[in-house]
Amino acid sequence: xxxxxxxxxxxxxxxxxxxxxxxxxxxxxxxxxxxxxxxxxxxxxxxxxxxxxxxxxxxxxxxxxxxxxxxxxxxxxxxxxxxxxxxxxxxxxxxxxxxxxxxxxxxxxxxxxxxxxxxxxxxxxxxxxxxxxxxxxxxxxxxxxxxxxxxxxxxxxxxxxxxxxxxxxxxxxxxxxxxxxxxxxxxxxxxxxxxxxxxxxxxxxxxxxxxxxxxxxxxxxxxxxxxxxxxxxxxxxxxxxxxxxxxxxxxxxxxxxxxxxxxxxxxxxxxxxxxxxxxxxxxxxxxxxxxxxxxxxxxxxxxxxxxxxxxxxxxxxxxxxxxxxxxxxxxxxxxxxxxxxxxxxxxxxxxxxxxxxxxxxxxxxxxxxxxxxx
Numbered sequence: 001x002x003x004x005x006x007x008x009x010x011x012x013x014x015x016x017x018x019x020x021x022x023x024x025x026x027x028x029x030x031x032x033x034x035x036x037x038x039x040x041x042x043x044x045x046x047x048x049x050x051x052x053x054x055x056x057x058x059x060x061x062x063x064x065x066x067x068x069x070x071x072x073x074x075x076x077x078x079x080x081x082x083x084x085x086x087x088x089x090x091x092x093x094x095x096x097x098x099x100x101x102x103x104x105x106x107x108x109x110x111x112x113x114x115x116x117x118x119x120x121x122x123x124x125x126x127x128x129x130x131x132x133x134x135x136x137x138x139x140x141x142x143x144x145x146x147x148x149x150x151x152x153x154x155x156x157x158x159x160x161x162x163x164x165x166x167x168x169x170x171x172x173x174x175x176x177x178x179x180x181x182x183x184x185x186x187x188x189x190x191x192x193x194x195x196x197x198x199x200x201x202x203x204x205x206x207x208x209x210x211x212x213x214x215x216x217x218x219x220x221x222x223x224x225x226x227x228x229x230x231x232x233x234x235x236x237x238x239x240x241x242x243x244x245x246x247x248x249x250x251x252x253x254x255x256x257x258x259x260x261x262x263x264x265x266x267x268x269x270x271x272x273x274x275x276x277x278x279x280x281x282x283x284x285x286x287x288x289x290x291x292x293x294x295x296x297x298x299x300x301x302x303x304x305x306x307x308x309x310x311x312x313x314x315x316x317x318x319x320x321x322x323x324x325x326x327x328x329x330x331x332x333x334x335x336x337x338x339x340x341x342x343x344x345x346x347x348x349x350x351x352x353x354x355x356x357x358x359x360x361x362x363x364x365x366x367x368x369x370x371x372x373x374x
Contacts, residue, residue: 008057010071012145012176018050019174019364020143028364031170033073034107036097037116039329041169041369042339052111052174059177060151063088066182067134067152072111072175079110088182091127093120095259111175117167120259121217121228124279124298126183130166137177138165141360151179164355170366171374172359186230189216191254192245193226198283198296201225205299206280213239219258220296221265228255258297265295265306271331273314275303277323285321289314304328311336318342339372 022029030046033053055073063086070079076096083089094113098106114136117129135149149162165175196204201220208215208227214235217228226248229239240247248254257263266272275286279300286294291305305314311327318325319342327340344352349371356363356374368374 008071009054010057011052011055011073012139015050015052015055015174015176016139016143016145019139019141022048022050022364023141023143023362026362028367031115031174031366033109033112033115034075036106036108037112037118040116040118042335042341042372044366044369046367050174053109055176058082060179062152065152066184067179068182069135069151069177069179070110071177072109072114074110075106076108076110076113077106083182084185087185089185091122091132091181091183092129093122093126093259094118094129095120095261097260110178110180114166114175114178114180115168115170117169121219121255121297124301125216127181128166130163132181133163133166134179134181136162136165136175136179138172138359139174139176141173141362141365145176146173149179169369171356171370173365186214186216187232188236189228189230189251190236190240191217191226191228191248191251192240192243193224193248194243194245195223196220196225197223198294201296202280202283202300208242209279209299211242213242215239215299217255218297218299221263226254263295265293265304268306269332270306271308271327271333272329273305273309274326274328275305275314275318275323276326277301277303277318277321281321281323286317289317308333315342337372341371344371 027047029048029050030044032049032051052073055071057071057074058068059071060069061082076094080090095118096106096108098108114129114133119128135151138146138148140146165172198220204225205218214229214231215227216230219226227243227245228251229236270292281300286303286305289305289309290307291309292307295304314325324342326342327335330340352371352374
C-alpha cells in the first residue's frame with residue numbers, strides 16, 4: 001500500500017503516556033484536534049487538554065481497495081486532496097467548518113470528523129460516517145491501545161465496535177487511526193433548481209426516489225429546491241428532463257457553503273436546531289414551532305430551524321414525528337440543563353453508561369461532552 005507524501009508523525013506513545021498520567025493524577029482531559037467543531041456538543045469540564053494534532057500521516061492507502069487508513073490528527077483537507085488525486089472521495093462528504101473560505105484554511109482533522117459523526121449533503125445517497133468506518137485504533141481511558149475492525153472490507157470481522165466511535169465525541173476514547181471506505185468520483189455532475197413550496201419539494205423527492213435517479217444531494221431553501229445529480233452525460237440529460245429544473249452555475253460553491261454552513265440562512269447568533277426526521281414527515285409538522293427560518297436537506301430527513309425556540313417543545317414535535325432534535329449551535333445563550341442532544345430513554349442511557357465504564361472507567365475523557373452526566 002502506498003505511503004503518505006505528507007509529513008507523518010507517530011505520537012501514539014506520547015498520547016498514551018499522557019492519558020496514563022491523567023488517570024494516575026485523577027485529572028480529566030478534553031481531547032483536542034483542530035478545534036473546528038468545538039461548538040458542537042455539551043461543554044466539557046476538564047483539567048487539561050489532550051492535543052492530538054501531532055499524530056499525523058496516512059498509514060495505508062491502496063486506491064484499488066477503495067479504503068484508506070489515516071492517523072487521527074491528520075488534516076481532513078489533506079486526506080481529501082490525496083483521494084482527489086486518484087479520482088476518489090469520502091462518501092459522507094464531511095463538513096470542515098473552516099475558519100476561512102478555502103479548504104486549505106481548515107483545521108479539521110479526520111479523527112474529529114469521525115468523532116463528531118457529521119455528514120454532508122451526500123449522506124442519504126451514499127453513506128453516513130458510521131457506514132464508512134471499517135476499523136479504528138483507539139486509546140481508551142486507561143491509556144491502553146485497542147484495535148477494532150480492519151483496514152479493508154475483506155478484513156472486517158467480529159462485532160462492529162469500531163462504528164461506535166462515529167459520533168461518540170471522544171467520550172469512549174482517542175481515535176489514533178481510522179480506516180474508511182472511499183468511493184470513486186462521478187464523471188460528471190449537475191445541479192438543477194426549481195421553484196417549489198416545501199410541501200411540493202417533499203412530494204417530488206418522494207416520487208423521484210422511486211425512479212432510481214442518480215441524485216446525490218437535495219436541499220430546499222427560500223422557496224427553491226436544489227437537486228444535485230452525478231453520472232455520465234446521458235444520465236445527467238435524462239435526469240434533467242425528469243426534474244425539469246434550471247442548471248445552477250455556481251453549484252459547487254452552493255453545496256460547499258451549505259455543508260460548511262456559510263449560506264445566509266446560517267448567519268447570525270440565533271440558536272440553530274437540527275431535526276432528524278423520517279423523510280415523509282409533512283412540512284406542517286414543524287410549522288407550529290414558530291421558527292423564523294427553515295431549511296430542508298437529505299430528501300426531507302434533515303430539517304434545520306433558526307430561532308429562540310423552547311427546547312422541550314422542539315423535542316416533543318420531533319419525537320411525535322418519529323425523530324429527534326439537537327440544539328446544534330446554542331447561539332448566544334446557554335445549553336438546556338439536560339444537554340443539547342435529545343435525552344435518552346432509561347435503557348439506552350444505561351447502555352451508554354456501561355460503554356463509558358468499559359472504555360473509560362475513571363471518566364476522564366471528554367466528560368459531559370455527549371451527555372451532561374456521562
